Amino acid sequence: MRRFGNLLASFSTRWIPDAFVFAVILSIAVYLLGLFLTDHGPLRLIDDWYTGFWGLLEFGMQMTLVLVTGYALASSPPAHRAISWVASLPRGPLSACGLTALGAALLGMVHWGLGLIAGALLAVEVARSCRSRGIRVHFPLLAAAGYTGLMVWHSGLSGSAPLLVNTPGHFLEDQIGVVSLSETIFQPFNLVFLAAMLIGAPLLLMSMHPKANEVEEIGESDGEADAPSSGGAVRVVTTALSPAQRLMHSRILVWVVVAAGLVYLVPSLVVDGVVGMDINLLNFTFLMAGLGLHGTLAGYSTAAAEGAKNAAAVIVQFPFYAGIMGIMEHSGLLGIISERFVSFSTEFTYPFWALISACLVNLAVPSGGGQWAVQGPIVIGATEALGIDPGVGVMAVGMGDQLTNGIQPFWALPLLALTRLRAGKVLGYSAVVMVFAIIVASLSITFLS
Numbered sequence: 506m507r508r509f510g511n512l513l514a515s516f517s518t519r520w521i522p523d524a525f526v527f528a529v530i531l532s533i534a535v536y537l538l539g540l541f542l543t544d545h546g547p548l549r550l551i552d553d554w555y556t557g558f559w560g561l562l563e564f565g566m567q568m569t570l571v572l573v574t575g576y577a578l579a580s581s582p583p584a585h586r587a588i589s590w591v592a593s594l595p596r597g598p599l600s601a602c603g604l605t606a607l608g609a610a611l612l613g614m615v616h617w618g619l620g621l622i623a624g625a626l627l628a629v630e631v632a633r634s635c636r637s638r639g640i641r642v643h644f645p646l647l648a649a650a651g652y653t654g655l656m657v658w659h660s661g662l663s664g665s666a667p668l669l670v671n672t673p674g675h676f677l678e679d680q681i682g683v684v685s686l687s688e689t690i691f692q693p694f695n696l697v698f699l700a701a702m703l704i705g706a707p708l709l710l711m712s713m714h715p716k717a718n719e720v721e722e723i724g725e726s727d728g729e730a731d732a733p734s735s736g737g738a739v740r741v742v743t744t745a746l747s748p749a750q751r752l753m754h755s756r757i758l759v760w761v762v763v764a765a766g767l768v769y770l771v772p773s774l775v776v777d778g779v780v781g782m783d784i785n786l787l788n789f790t791f792l793m794a795g796l797g798l799h800g801t802l803a804g805y806s807t808a809a810a811e812g813a814k815n816a817a818a819v820i821v822q823f824p825f826y827a828g829i830m831g832i833m834e835h836s837g838l839l840g841i842i843s844e845r846f847v848s849f850s851t852e853f854t855y856p857f858w859a860l861i862s863a864c865l866v867n868l869a870v871p872s873g874g875g876q877w878a879v880q881g882p883i884v885i886g887a888t889e890a891l892g893i894d895p896g897v898g899v900m901a902v903g904m905g906d907q908l909t910n911g912i913q914p915f916w917a918l919p920l921l922a923l924t925r926l927r928a929g930k931v932l933g934y935s936a937v938v939m940v941f942a943i944i945v946a947s948l949s950i951t952f953l954s
Contacts, residue, residue: 510713510937514645517933524818524914524921524928528825535829535838535869543836550832557831558824564872565823567784569816572919574791575622576812577805581798588626592634598642598720599711601631606650606707613654614661614699617873618787620654625920627651632723643715644723648924649934650710652917655910656935656942657702658873659903660695665873666881666903670895676878680885681895688896694953695900701945706938713934723924753803759796766793815922826915830870834879839866843883852891856901856950859884863905864943871915873906897954904946911939 522530532554539550578584591608595601605628613620628651635642659665667689669675675683689695752758770793773786799805833839846862847855863880870876880902888898910916912935914928921928 506709506712506937507715510646510934511715511719513937514930514933517936518927518929521929521932524918525822527914527928528822528829531869532825532829532832535832539832539836539838542841543838545836550836553832553835554828555831556835558828560831561823561827561872564784565819567788568819568823568919569813570788571618571622571784571791572816572819572922573809573812574788574795575618575626576815576923577808578791578795578798579623579626580808580811581795581804583798584794588630589634591627592630593638595631595635595640595642598635598640598714601635601640601642602646602650602710602714603707605631605647606653606710607703609651609654610657610703610706611654613656613658616663616787617655617658617661618663618784620658621916621919624651624654625923628920629723629923636722636724641717641720641722643720644924645721645926645930646710646714646934647723648920648926648931649938650707651924652911652920652931652935653702653706653710653938655916656706656907656938657699659907660690660699660900662690664690664903666877666899666906669874669877670899677881677885680889684896684899688894689899689903692896692900692954694949695904697953698904698942698946698949701949702942705941705945709938709941710934713937750803753806754801756800758802759800759805763793763797766796815919818918818922822915822918826871830872830875833866833869839870839879840883842866843880847883847887850887850891852893853951855887855891855893856897856954857947859887859898859901860905860908860946860950863902864909867906867909868913871910871913873903876906877902894954897950900954901950904950908939908942908946911935911942 521527536550536554539545539553540547543550545553579588591604595604605624608627609620609624612623625648628647632642632644632647659667667684667686670677670681670684670689671686673683746754766789770786770790774790795808796802796805799808842865843862846858850858863876866876866880870879877899881899884898884902885895887893888895912932914921914932917928917931917935921931924931
């Protein structure tokens with residue numbers, strides 16, 4: 506596995522381009538597919554591309570705030586001490602990879618946003634801790650371990666499709682009614698998949714760790730990653746502060762804001778819990794917790810400004826993925842791909858082929874909720890025709906949506922920003938985990954559904 510992992514990592518480092526280049530190449534590939542497979546001509550496909558180009562502005566801002574508020578929270582002195590304690594637990598490079606992968610996967614199962622940002626920060630902090638203690642751990646492999654949460658999230662408590670069909674008034678309610686979570690994420694096939702990932706993914710990553718003389722530690726060729734500094738808070742100068750500066754360092758203003766935030770936040774979390782937490786509530790939670798732990802507006806604004814440096818890739822690249830989604834949806838290309846898989850499926854094979862089609866669609870539509878909105882009606886129509894439980898169709902799309910995140914840089918952008926690694930250095934290792942995940946998911950949904 507070490508030789509295989511190194512070989513694939515070398516290949517991906519050499520041949521997988523920067524994430525921005527990947528987005529542009531994928532845009533061209535989807536455009537060409539639209540020309541050959543749909544009745545939309547060259548100019549109309551350009552219109553489809555532009556129509557979708559700005560469709561992720563709200564989501565792009567939300568993801569930017571995930572980075573900024575998550576970073577600011579992690580850079581507060583109490584949060585940094587907690588992360589540092591966890592990062593100090595590994596006693597060698599293998600346990601470092603295993604702990605990071607397990608932590609990221611567990612967080613991703615609870616909430617995809619937590620898995621996304623905390624997994625990346627954990628990878629960075631574990632790498633720093635190991636380097637300071639003389640433990641040589643391969644940083645690109647550790648970053649791949651921190652990405653594991655995005656390959657299990659749709660099978661977890663924040664899965665978009667399962668939560669949507671469990672909500673009264675969803676757009677397919679007339680066809681399938683309200684589908685409870687016991688029929689989707691708590692199905693045996695999904696629980697077996699999650700158990701296999703929690704055990705298998707860390708072991709697989711540990712087995713690929715290179716020899717000591719081949720290790721690339723954090724801060725060597727890739728530069729220092731923007732991880733929280735050990736101090737976290739801004740030093741307050743207590744002499745000669747102007748009235749304006751005193752306001753920035755005032756704890757009273759922070760606690761007024763935090764108190765107001767808690768008035769809304771606590772009842773929302775009590776009623777809905779983590780399962781009902783959307784991305785806005787997650788960001789609001791990160792914001793209030795970060796402000797409270799920093800204690801001053803000066804400390805928080807400095808940490809947020811540092812975190813904002815990592816958001817450039819998200820801001821620039823998300824419109825290109827929105828354009829790809831526009832072509833897929835408005836030209837009918839997504840429907841054509843999904844229906845091709847239906848055409849040769851049977852009651853026994855359809856869950857597998859629906860999962861594989863979702864894996865492919867995810868490369869061009871890397872948004873769980875967006876993918877279900879356009880692929881869901883086709884899948885539900887097929888499950889009705891073949892006599893398959895609709896919950897199985899929901900999870901086939903959800904599981905397929907998450908699996909190819911292992912080679913799709915869209916969701917890796919925050920991690921790449923925080924680690925300052927190129928996509929090719931990480932995706933070779935995560936691709937191995939992806940292959941393992943696809944095999945496990947395929948066997949589970951085929952024989953246990």
